[in-house]
Amino acid sequence: MVQPGRGIGISDTLGDLFGEIGVIVLAALTQLGDVWFLFLFAGGLYLASTRPGNPLSRRRGAFVLALPIVYVVTVQALKGVFMLPRPQDAGIAAAIPWLPSLFVPVYENAATAEGYGFPSGHALGTTLVWGGVALVTE
Incomplete structure (x- = not known):
């Protein structure tokens, strides 16, 4: 079954607007909602909450x-239910010729994705974790 296109050109527009640096x-900003960062951040917050004198309780x-x-x-679970594909070019990073070869794999990993596209893991993850941080801090 062929899925109708869902893209409205936001990625292309942002790429044209900000250029290669943008x-x-x-891509780096996106990592604030990536699973590795959210686990690292939440784990660090938990470890900090176990220290004596920390205003954030261990339970929080x-x-x-x-x-x-x-x-x-x-x-x-939801991606398995909806099974909606990612946009057509989600697995292709824009070529940046001046980027040192050492950083190319890091950039490509940050700028691309595989698997189903809906619901957005970054959107749900950032909402849950950063919203949870806002909830438990005073």
Whole structure:
């Protein structure tokens, strides 16, 4: 079955607007919602909450630490239900000729994605984890 196109050209427009530097910045910014970062951040917050004198209780730290797990399970289940593909070029990173070869794999990993595209893992993950942090901090 062929899925109708869902893209409206936002990625292309942003790439044209900001140029190569902007593409790299946006790829790096995207990592704030990536699963590795959310687990690292939530784990660090939990470890900080276990230290004496920290205003964030251990229970609240554990709550935030549980949120990335909820996010991963929820997104994987929903992606299996909806099975909507990613946009056509989601697996292709824009070529940046001046980027040192050492950073090309890092950039390509940050700027591309595979698998189903809906629901957005970054959107759900950032909402859960950063929203949870806002909830437990005063």
